[in-house]
Amino acid sequence: MTSYKELGLVNTRDMFAKAVKGGYAIPAYNFNNMEQLQAIIMACVETKSPVILQVSRGARDYANINLLRNMARGATEYAHELGYDIPIVLHLDHGNSFEVCKECIDNGFSSVMIDGSALPYDENVAVTKKVVEYAHQFDVTVEGELGVLAGIEDEVQSAVSHYTKPEDVIDFVSKTGVDSLAISIGTSHGANKFTPEQCKRNADGILIPPPLRFDILAEIEKQLPGFPIVLHGSSSVPQEFVKMINEHGGKLKDSVGIPEDQLRQASKSAVCKINIDSDGRLAMTGTIRRVLDEKPGEFDPRKYLGPAREALKQMYMHKNIDVLGSAGKA
Ligand code: G3H
Ligand code: 13P
Numbered sequence: 311m312t313s314y315k316e317l318g319l320v321n322t323r324d325m326f327a328k329a330v331k332g333g334y335a336i337p338a339y340n341f342n343n344m345e346q347l348q349a350i351i352m353a354c355v356e357t358k359s360p361v362i363l364q365v366s367r368g369a370r371d372y373a374n375i376n377l378l379r380n381m382a383r384g385a386t387e388y389a390h391e392l393g394y395d396i397p398i399v400l401h402l403d404h405g406n407s408f409e410v411c412k413e414c415i416d417n418g419f420s421s422v423m424i425d426g427s428a429l430p431y432d433e434n435v436a437v438t439k440k441v442v443e444y445a446h447q448f449d450v451t452v453e454g455e456l457g458v459l460a461g462i463e464d465e466v467q468s469a470v471s472h473y474t475k476p477e478d479v480i481d482f483v484s485k486t487g488v489d490s491l492a493i494s495i496g497t498s499h500g501a502n503k504f505t506p507e508q509c510k511r512n513a514d515g516i517l518i519p520p521p522l523r524f525d526i527l528a529e530i531e532k533q534l535p536g537f538p539i540v541l542h543g544s545s546s547v548p549q550e551f552v553k554m555i556n557e558h559g560g561k562l563k564d565s566v567g568i569p570e571d572q573l574r575q576a577s578k579s580a581v582c583k584i585n586i587d588s589d590g591r592l593a594m595t596g597t598i599r600r601v602l603d604e605k606p607g608e609f610d611p612r613k614y615l616g617p618a619r620e621a622l623k624q625m626y627m628h629k630n631i632d633v634l635g636s637a638g639k640a
């Protein structure tokens with residue numbers, strides 16, 4: 311058993327309390343490899359932002375849990391070396407069983423998500439409560455989820471029954487004891503969130519997707535005043551990187567993400583954690599494609615992973631400063 315405290319990590323409790331009070335959101339960036347982790351830490355130290363390092367089940371399979379734990383330890387030491395000890399959380403993203411959550415808690419994670427959102431309500435309550443009872447013995451914090459995010463193929467506009475039902479949230483939180491709650495108000499996972507046909511054009515010709523359901527968020531906040539709320543599926547799908555990928559041999563579909571001003575608005579509410587993965591994938595892939603296309607003779611991975619890391623760092627800094635408002639809060 312490794313406690314996250316030995317790794318220099320923190321849980322989400324204080325971080326979320328401050329974020330809710332201060333009207334900003336903590337960035338939760340997914341990582342699977344060293345360059346992504348370096349970019350996240352460099353960006354968050356430079357902007358003095360707290361950060362949540364997210365590990366999905368896929369990342370666990372890809373990178374190995376022992377390596378990931380030690381990378382998180384390295385991240386705390388790296389931040390220190392860069393000159394600023396930002397609070398860092400190591401979080402399991404979309405844990406799907408008690409066993410997976412327990413394994414992560416036993417391996418130094420300071421926060422876990424148990425995603426029972428696809429289960430019948432009572433089963434979601436039961437498994438979430440079981441994870442909370444185990445996690446809290448070690449001061450690890452737990453995120454639960456109510457409502458189902460639209461998948462890539464779903465018609466977001468018509469998926470009304472997937473939205474979180476505000477009338478359920480008090481019951482769920484009090485029965486399970488979760489520390490934060492992920493909700494569904496119109497975001498969705500992946501790079502293909504909205505097709506151009508689902509959007510309207512503004513005066514500048516920019517495609518604007520259907521707005522998030524801020525009315526549902528407001529109702530949830532009324533039911534649970536000050537309780538930490540989490541938004542998944544919050545990539546904005548930067549068009550510059552979609553273009554870069556397609557101009558250098560890629561073939562991505564036209565797609566629109568969550569507009570930054572809507573995320574900015576959400577960050578000012580009880581939304582205190584915003585999950586971003588796809589935008590990092592787009593920035594990294596676009597940059598690697600561009601470099602390899604422009605320099606076909608290049609075969610040193612550092613020559614394309616280095617620029618990709620720099621593009622990621624710039625993007626994360628922009629999000630911390632201009633979108634989430636977490637810059638300067640560490
Ligand atoms: O919410 C899901 C994350 O984007 C992680 O995706 O399971 O492919 O690592 P992944
Ligand atoms: P995106 O696919 O919008 O980046 O969402 C990531 C996420 O929710 C991770 O849990």
Ligand code: ZN
Pocket residue numbers: 404499542543585
């Ligand atoms: Zn998610």
